[in-house]
Amino acid sequence: MSAIYVIVTLVNVCGNGLSMWLLLFRTYPKTPSIIFMINLTITDLAMGLALPFQIMYQLQGYNWTLGSSMCNVLTVTFFVNMYCSILTMTAISVERYMGIVKPMRFKRANVKTRYAIIACIFMWAIVLAVLSPLEKTDLTFYVPELNITTCFDILKKDMLPSLAHWTAFLFAMFFVLFLCPFIITVYSYIRIICVLIKNSNSNQKERAVRLAFIVMFVFIVCFAPNNILLLAHTITKLYYKKSLYMYYKLSLSLSCINSCLDPFIYYLASKDFRRKMRQMLKLQNLSMVDMSEMSECRRESFHSARTGSIGKADDKPSISRHHAVNAHASDTPPLFRLSSWWTRIGAVVQTSEDKMVLHPVMSKLHGKLVVLASASPRRREILTNTGLRFEVVPSWFKETLDKALFKTPYEYAVETAKQKALEVAQRMPLKHLKNPDIVIGADTVVTVDGLILEKPVDKQDAYCMLSRLSGKEHSVYTGVVIVLCHEREGGETEYKVVDFYEETKVKFAELSEEMLWEYINSGEPMDKAGGYGIQALGGMLVEYVQGDFLNVVGFPLNHFCKELGRIYNGSPESPAYKIKCKKSQESDGPCTSVSRLSKEAVQPDISSFTNSDSVHNVVEPEATKSSNEGFPHSLVELLDGFKASKTLFTASKLGVFDVMSDSGLTVDEVAIQINASVLGTEKLLDAAVSIGLLHKLKCEDKLVYRNTEQARQFLVSDSPLSLHAYILHCNDMIWPLFNHLESAVREGTNQHERAFGKKPENVFQDIYFKKDDMVMRFMNAMHSIAKVSGRDVATAFDLSRFRTACDVGGCTGAMAYEFTKAHPDLSVIVFDLPAVIEMRSHFQPLEQDSRVSFVAGDFFKDDIPKADLYILARILHDWSDDKVHGLLSKLSKTCTPGCGLLLSEILLDEERTRPSRALLQALSMTEGSQRSATEYSNLIRKHGFSPVHTRYTDNLLDAMLFVKDD
């Protein structure tokens, strides 16, 4: 017996020690199964450390000399090892079941990892709770005849107070800690093996069956005898007064063998563990199987049913445009081949820490500032995998081009990509103060039955899209634009635009309702064109793919490399045309198309297509982009700009965005809810659709309207980042002033008197001396802007050396709360006029932070509270230079050297030509003016502050930090 224990101890400590090291320090990511394995290893190692005491006990003739507490520790360790092992193996089997049998429902690794940790804690808690009698009772027993003290060899009847307690104790051990987990484990493995038999390759099946066997073996040999004897002993003891306790004790030794077998389970259950183990054992010669496993592990979890082996020569990754990856080329199911194909690209390009640049032309981009004008993580990943160094600057261009103006879907995709890329190319020098060399834009659309499907707005929309795709072939187009930027003498930037598109055909299998909803509920469809992601779970819906797979993911890499080749190797057929943009020059719009060098003739192969958002059959074959190139689109947009603004204002005021429901509302329903005519409502809703505020969809033969994502985030009045109040302010306060713009320009005065019937002395005093609801309306408007822009301002600089701040004219405190959130050591005093401070409680319930306090006063007349940092957010633009000097000199006197001044405004460019938002706002302003960074610096420097940093945020407000000189 002791010999067995010695062997078990040695194997246990070596095997589990090594496993622990690999699992803790060499296995990433820490998937749920890895967490469970770490748990199992902890219990096994505890067992390995306890075994020498058991050996010593046996060698001393079953005489326990280490006292009763150590006896408890040893006994509990034995049981904890057994029951935690049982529960953990069950957890592993359930986790594999979820990954293989129900993959869609459980796809987010981070959530699962958290659950795995909670599950482990829960297991320990249950086991320790059930074993509590063994923890509290003295388990040693002195046998005078032999003069020995046994440890847990004789169980005292008085350990538990009654027979009922004994029954509960033993039954809890048998049913809760053994039988139920055993049944769950068997069920899970049977289902897993069934699924793998249907779908997987032989390697994977073999491994799953081997794993199932080894787990069964552990259950049957190590745990079952012991637990069955426990039950038998309980029954014989209760009903026949016979004891099987010694047999039970003997069988306990079998259970400790499991602690040696667990490392084999890890080897079979985890690819990453297997790979690391093989590397350790110098089996470094990784096969393609290992390579694919390696990158697959990196992508997510090891348990997916899609972990196929794919080493066939004819299955080499090829990125050719016309290379067909279809279901008929091999007997492997397409899903596995797609997933493996993708995986192998990842494996090939990521084999070294420093990624390789595979395509020769990529090296031509070395040293250039390459920018990807897209927020898509998939495009970013594809480009990152090439080894290309680039920056990501998501475009602000709204994808609201009128699809009816394009003859084909790919023209629409290319134009959208172009607008995205050009917007970034033009914004970067202004906002980021960097001139990019190359900007890449891309847009992917899915077309089926003549409809363009973009990203679904909600689950219902995803359902409509996916059921449209079910059982059919559809096309995926990605339009790509490469903008080459050259700065020329005189500040003129020339943009050379190269565009192309790629089409891939994808066939979906017939999708059952259950499958559709399971996929939709996985959350994956929401941010993807067409409502699916082929590289992830959506791959399971696909029967075949014809063309470039990466094009479906979002970026046709191979075609991109070819185009780069043409550009950099000077191919004459390079389809480029030039656009130039002067930095400070009046023009019809930001850019003027001046010449077109050459452009591939577009051969439309689809005679018509319709817009899924509008569902009408919009067919405008004559209105092509090429025949419209001289048309002043930007001018027409300006002409209609006021109509668009007023549509937004009116829809907001009538509460259109608030009444919308996720399932969509018909015109009649909206009309009733907003208390308006059906005719007028229909016009308003259609106009809102046309400017991208609402979606219009046909679902179950009804036309319904729904909020776009943007409307949901910023226009619904109670959303956290709502601009609703500011929109109402624009409608009620700014719009009337703009009605009198002509007079304002002629007279050079503001038009308050004409617009509101009262000559203003001081706009703020004026607002506040009116009714409370005016104050509230104004405060609400300020609050909403501060909520949207506050975080970017608060985090623009390192403010860790400041302890106290005063937000001068801080209004509701919204900005101050963003500062305290961003800087844990900072307290902020909000200083504003008494009328504002009085009303601040209306904004308090949402924001509770004792580090924000409020002081009432007039910053021109009263003392401003002392602080290390003064915040002036949207204050100075309201006032003339004289008043600004008055306020700054006051602050300067309060400030000691080193004191900070944080200014937040929209900063004009040095030529005072942009951003137009600031310049348009200036038209309605009272006595103030918009200024550039240099103009603000010059004003503030006069009061002994030096500028330290300027931050152009991508938000509504920019920021500058100044420090008081010594």
Ligand SMILES: C[S@@+](CC[C@H](N)C(=O)[O-])C[C@H]1O[C@@H](n2cnc3c(N)ncnc32)[C@H](O)[C@@H]1O
């Ligand atoms: C345009 S708002 C800016 C609010 C806030 N700083 C923000 O960025 O959200 C101007 C603020 O200055 C306050 N204000 C105007 N004149 C003031 C004065 N003389 N003394 C104190 N506060 C004043 C107004 O009440 C208002 O809250």
